[in-house]
Amino acid sequence: MSKSNKDVTLNPFEIALKQLDEAADLINLESGMRDVLANPKRVLTVSLPIKMDNGKIQVFTGFRSQHNDARGPFKGGIRYHPQVTIEEVKALSMWMTWKCAIADIPYGGGKGGIICNPKEMSEIELERLTRRYAYSIADIIGPRTDIPAPDVYTGGKEMAWIMDTYSALKGNFGQPEIITGKPLAIGGSLGRTEATGRGLTFTVREAAKKLAVDLKQATVAIQGFGNAGQYAGQLLEDHGAKIVAVSDSRAAILNKNGLNLEGLRNHKEKNGSVAGFPEAKAISGEEIIETECTILIPAALENQITQKNASRISAKIVAEAANGPTTPEADEILFKNKILLIPDILANGGGVTVSYFEWLQNLRREYWTESDVNERLDKNISKAFADVYNAHEKHGVNMRKASTLLAIEKVAEATRIRGLWP
Ligand code: NAD
Numbered sequence: 001m002s003k004s005n006k007d008v009t010l011n012p013f014e015i016a017l018k019q020l021d022e023a024a025d026l027i028n029l030e031s032g033m034r035d036v037l038a039n040p041k042r043v044l045t046v047s048l049p050i051k052m053d054n055g056k057i058q059v060f061t062g063f064r065s066q067h068n069d070a071r072g073p074f075k076g077g078i079r080y081h082p083q084v085t086i087e088e089v090k091a092l093s094m095w096m097t098w099k100c101a102i103a104d105i106p107y108g109g110g111k112g113g114i115i116c117n118p119k120e121m122s123e124i125e126l127e128r129l130t131r132r133y134a135y136s137i138a139d140i141i142g143p144r145t146d147i148p149a150p151d152v153y154t155g156g157k158e159m160a161w162i163m164d165t166y167s168a169l170k171g172n173f174g175q176p177e178i179i180t181g182k183p184l185a186i187g188g189s190l191g192r193t194e195a196t197g198r199g200l201t202f203t204v205r206e207a208a209k210k211l212a213v214d215l216k217q218a219t220v221a222i223q224g225f226g227n228a229g230q231y232a233g234q235l236l237e238d239h240g241a242k243i244v245a246v247s248d249s250r251a252a253i254l255n256k257n258g259l260n261l262e263g264l265r266n267h268k269e270k271n272g273s274v275a276g277f278p279e280a281k282a283i284s285g286e287e288i289i290e291t292e293c294t295i296l297i298p299a300a301l302e303n304q305i306t307q308k309n310a311s312r313i314s315a316k317i318v319a320e321a322a323n324g325p326t327t328p329e330a331d332e333i334l335f336k337n338k339i340l341l342i343p344d345i346l347a348n349g350g351g352v353t354v355s356y357f358e359w360l361q362n363l364r365r366e367y368w369t370e371s372d373v374n375e376r377l378d379k380n381i382s383k384a385f386a387d388v389y390n391a392h393e394k395h396g397v398n399m400r401k402a403s404t405l406l407a408i409e410k411v412a413e414a415t416r417i418r419g420l421w422p
Contacts, residue, residue: 007327010303012091018328020094023404026395033412037097040067040090046136048114050128060116062133066146067093067109070414073144074110075100075352077151077181078133078158081301084113088302092151095323096352098407099345102384105356108411110146112137118153130158134165141166143177143363149355150181152301155227156193160186177362180355189358191373192351196321197231198374199350199381203342204236204295204319206385211340213294213316216240219256221291221315223247224300225264225274228321228348232297233261245283245291249300251275252288289313298325305330313339320344326400335398343400345407346388353380 009015017038024034048060063086066074076096079089089111097109114133118126140146150159159182166178176187184190191198208215218241222229225248233243242258250273253259259280267277275282289296289305290312298304299321305313310330318334319342320326326334326341334341354377361367392402 007303007307007329010306010327011087012302012324013087013094015324015328016091016094019400019404020408022328023401023408026397026401026405027409029408029412033415036415037068037094037408037411040065040093041069042066042140043086043090044137044140045086046133048129048132048136050125050132052125053122060114060129062112062114062136063089064112064137064140064146064148065089065093065110066140067111068097068411068415069108069145070411070418071101071108072106073108073142074146075107075149075355076110076112077149077351078112078114078154078162079151080114080116080118080153080158082115082117083301084115089113092323095345097411098404099349099352101407101410102346102388102403103349103353103356103380104384105353105380107147107352107356110148111151112148113151126158127161130161131165134162135169138166138169141178143175143359147177147355147359148179149352150227152226156181156183156188159183177359180358182358187358187362189354189361189373190368190370191377192354192358193227194231194235195354195373195377196228196348196351197233197235199353199377200228200232200297200319200321200342200347201235201239202350202378202381203347203385204317205239206382206389207317207319207340207342210389211316218242218294219244219258219292220295220297221245221288221293222297222299222321223252223285223288223304223325224298224322225268226299228351229297229299230261230265232299232319232321236295237261241295244293245288246274247285247288247300248274252283252285253277253280254283254287254291255280295319298322301325303327305334307333310334311337313337315339317342319347321348323348331398331400341399342385343403346384346399346403349384350377350381353377 092111182188296315302324310333
């Protein structure tokens with residue numbers, strides 16, 4: 001592939017390795033340690049035969065990648081999507097390791113996924129698939145070893161089925177600490193649903209201070225109107241910003257005067273998409289990235305900001321709610337154009353931070369108020385932002401390299417101190 005007009009690779013694991021290498025170069029990390037960090041500790045592939053509603057058996061494939069646990073148990077979501085691949089899951093597990101290190105929470109990185117299209121499955125088929133997956137990975141997860149959570153197209157419902165299946169397998173006593181992102185009724189945390197969007201909003205607030213951007217005058221475009229995108233939009237609106245463009249998997253819409261988010265959420269709930277929202281103009285899915293705005297939030301999937309469109313981005317701040325939405329080539333373009341990119345492993349760390357709070361509450365069987373959760377989150381994420389911003393200035397590198405190098409330093413130090421055994 002030519003480097004001039006195409007990104008060198010769109011394979012998420014190769015991208016993750018490239019990011020690791022570039023950051024490792026900056027801190028002269030020894031080659032043996034690079035190899036340790038480049039390889040997930042364990043990657044499990046499971047075959048999941050399910051009886052479908054039509055009586056036929058269909059076999060799905062699932063994965064769980066456990067990247068590194070030097071700083072604590074593996075932690076990371078479970079994704080249901082037709083395009084899940086083992087490479088994607090491995091990359092996401094590595095990014096989780098860095099994310100937990102930057103947020104300074106005592107976890108390593110893991111990630112799971114099932115190749116499936118949940119939109120084309122009935123509720124009972126989804127339940128059978130989820131329980132079969134939980135059963136198939138039960139031996140390698142655990143409240144002190146690997147604690148899953150939601151990701152794309154999974155949520156509280158799936159987490160509840162996994163908790164129930166795991167608890168039943170292990171002697172049928174309820175173990176809420178096996179998984180986070182649960183409904184409140186079974187040990188979920190207040191503030192968890194909004195946590196990713198809230199954490200992202202805190203990082204945008206801090207970035208706006210650095211760039212002297214007034215959030216009350218700011219406009220926002222959001223790609224992906226799911227959990228992360230919706231709450232980020234709502235909380236930025238609370239700070240006075242105007243949401244001008246939104247997209248989901250089916251449509252993209254624009255209103256330069258600002259979209260009524262509450263109305264949009266109701267519309268999406270009723271119609272399953274943002275498509276056809278009154279008082280907004282339809283635009284193409286590609287246009288959303290290039291929308292004229294102050295803050296761009298990719299909140300869908302990987303490889304959305306590439307060498308093809310990065311130079312046409314007009315935003316001052318790009319805040320990555322999604323994991324891996326920007327390719328390394330696009331990173332360079334944004335950096336050259338003085339656009340401040342808040343990388344995924346910092347910007348969306350609010351989700352795993354409140355997952356950690358949920359786990360702590362579960363272990364103690366003691367529950368916190370929502371304002372406790374939000375205040376602790378603010379403190380945590382603001383400190384992480386300051387650390388990364390300082391490293392970005394000190395080393396003269398973009399925010400992704402700065403955050404990756406900080407994370408690598410922490411994980412490498414933990415690995416060195418623990419030593420290798422056997
Ligand atoms: P979700 O399933 O709630 O929402 C995903 C949204 O993206 C949906 O609105 C969907 O329609 C949209 N989408 C899918 N393909 C699209 C496309 N091609 N163009 C535009 N929109 C598209 O998922 P989520 O939990 O909000 O996750 C979104 C991203 O945020 C993922 O990358 C995920 O890994 C990341 N993330 C989520 C959390 C969390 O706590 N939910 C935490 C950290 C990171």
